[in-house]
Amino acid sequence: MVRLITHNILACHAKGCTTNNFPLQFQDVSIELREAEFNADFLRGFLPRLEWAALVSAARQLGDTSLPEQQPEMLDDEFLQKLHHVLLEIHVEEGAMVCPNCKHVYPISNGIPNMLLAEHEIG
Amino acid sequence: MPNVKATTVSAEDPQAYEDAHVHAVYDSIAPHFSSTRYKPWPIIAAFLSSLAPGSVGVDLGTGNGKYLPLGPPGSPGCVWTVGLDRSRNLLEIARTAGGGLREVVWGDVLDRPWRLGAFDYAISIATIHHLATHARRKAAVKRLLESISPTHGRALVYVWAIEQDELSKRSIPVESDAAPTEAAKQASRGQDVFVPWVLAQPAEPKPKARRKGKATDREASQRSQEEVKATDDAAPTEIEPPKVFERYYHMFAKGELNELVTEAASEMGLSVGVPGSAQGPGACGMEIVQDGWERSNYYVELRRWKQ
Numbered sequence: 001m002v003r004l005i006t007h008n009i010l011a012c013h014a015k016g017c018t019t020n021n022f023p024l025q026f027q028d029v030s031i032e033l034r035e036a037e038f039n040a041d042f043l044r045g046f047l048p049r050l051e052w053a054a055l056v057s058a059a060r061q062l063g064d065t066s067l068p069e070q071q072p073e074m075l076d077d078e079f080l081q082k083l084h085h086v087l088l089e090i091h092v093e094e095g096a097m098v099c100p101n102c103k104h105v106y107p108i109s110n111g112i113p114n115m116l117l118a119e120h121e122i123g
Numbered sequence: 124m125p126n127v128k129a130t131t132v133s134a135e136d137p138q139a140y141e142d143a144h145v146h147a148v149y150d151s152i153a154p155h156f157s158s159t160r161y162k163p164w165p166i167i168a169a170f171l172s173s174l175a176p177g178s179v180g181v182d183l184g185t186g187n188g189k190y191l192p193l194g195p196p197g198s199p200g201c202v203w204t205v206g207l208d209r210s211r212n213l214l215e216i217a218r219t220a221g222g223g224l225r226e227v228v229w230g231d232v233l234d235r236p237w238r239l240g241a242f243d244y245a246i247s248i249a250t251i252h253h254l255a256t257h258a259r260r261k262a263a264v265k266r267l268l269e270s271i272s273p274t275h276g277r278a279l280v281y282v283w284a285i286e287q288d289e290l291s292k293r294s295i296p297v298e299s300d301a302a303p304t305e306a307a308k309q310a311s312r313g314q315d316v317f318v319p320w321v322l323a324q325p326a327e328p329k330p331k332a333r334r335k336g337k338a339t340d341r342e343a344s345q346r347s348q349e350e351v352k353a354t355d356d357a358a359p360t361e362i363e364p365p366k367v368f369e370r371y372y373h374m375f376a377k378g379e380l381n382e383l384v385t386e387a388a389s390e391m392g393l394s395v396g397v398p399g400s401a402q403g404p405g406a407c408g409m410e411i412v413q414d415g416w417e418r419s420n421y422y423v424e425l426r427r428w429k430q
Binding site: 001002003005006010011012013015021034036037039041042043044045046047049051077091096110111112114115116117119122 | 138175176177178179198201202203205207209211214215218224225226227228229230231233234235236237238241242243276
């Protein structure tokens with residue numbers, strides 16, 4: 001699966017591509033929404049580890065505008081529900097992720113991102 | 124009956140060697156392999172149950188993803204493990220491991236396709252021993268150490284040991300004619316071997332499709348034919364003779380895993396020792412929290428720290 005929890009971690013690793021290599025940009029994606037079990041402890045603990053701006057822009061690329069530009073300080077239940085949905089319930093099934101720097105394309109097929117590089121691209 | 128045989132890695136292209144003797148094999152045996160890999164090992168389960176809520180980790184060489192659903196008791200969903208593997212066919216199984224939807228990535232343990240230090244923890248179980256040279260095994264450990272947080276990242280690594288359980292069905296070739304000094308040298312370097320995987324050709328008409336509901340039947344009929352002595356007994360019911368795939372392993376010698384992680388950490392500029400043992404503020408290090416031998420494997424648990 002490529003959910004935004006994973007997208008928030010992935011970065012381009014092609015040879016020589018070390019700056020501006022995150023976040024990858026979605027391209028030609030098809031998505032599916034699937035309910036996931038809500039776990040407030042996970043969300044509260046994970047929040048400080050998130051790259052917030054990357055999450056907000058990725059969600060917008062997928063058509064979800066529910067998250068505020070700035071990470072809120074109050075973690076009320078309404079916010080955690082939105083965060084849960086964006087992180088764990090939007091599945092990118094097909095498409096690609098493109099490096100903003102070197103334009104390397106990482107295809108997504110059947111929900112699985114292909115992060116392998118050809119031999120000459122390995123750093 | 125010796126069913127593990129010594130091999131020599133062709134040094135000129137270890138990548139091609141692994142493609143032929145590891146990656147292609149796992150893609151071919153994926154469903155059968157997966158049906159024999161369902162019991163989590165106790166030390167790994169304990170490691171995963173000790174994680175703080177909100178932790179995100181990676182399973183490097185996740186295989187069928189059997190560790191992806193695990194977490195603290197009572198609330199396994201309060202941590203997330205992303206699975207990485209080189210075998211696309213194993214990932215298709217891993218993505219629904221334990222009946223839920225998992226996050227999996229098709230990639231190589233020699234690469235680092237994520238932000239530096241993005242994970243709170245990493246596990247790499249029975250994976251690094253499939254890399255064909257010392258340099259590649261060390262590179263994999265470096266990628267693992269880069270993947271976890273430099274201030275608190277934890278890791279657990281398992282590899283296959285030369286020292287085998289008496290319950291193990293495998294027998295290990297011993298080079299008895301080697302001179303003592305050679306033998307000692309060999310021991311410190313481990314041993315390169317082929318381990319056969321016997322894949323019976325089932326008598327059913329469509330052996331390749333594996334759908335959810337069928338799994339149990341297939342598991343029962345194909346149960347653990349890995350290195351079994353009784354392959355011959357099963358033969359009369361088979362239409363075709365079983366196919367044998369030879370998988371490459373580097374069997375680790377005693378102490379070799381600790382040396383490998385110590386060397387990798389040192390080359391990254393990390394001091395190896397308990398937190399606070401390095402000079403000066405801001406110094407980075409790696410502690411070996413525990414290490415040992417369990418059921419024919421060596422393991423080491425690591426923690427990164429910054430003072």
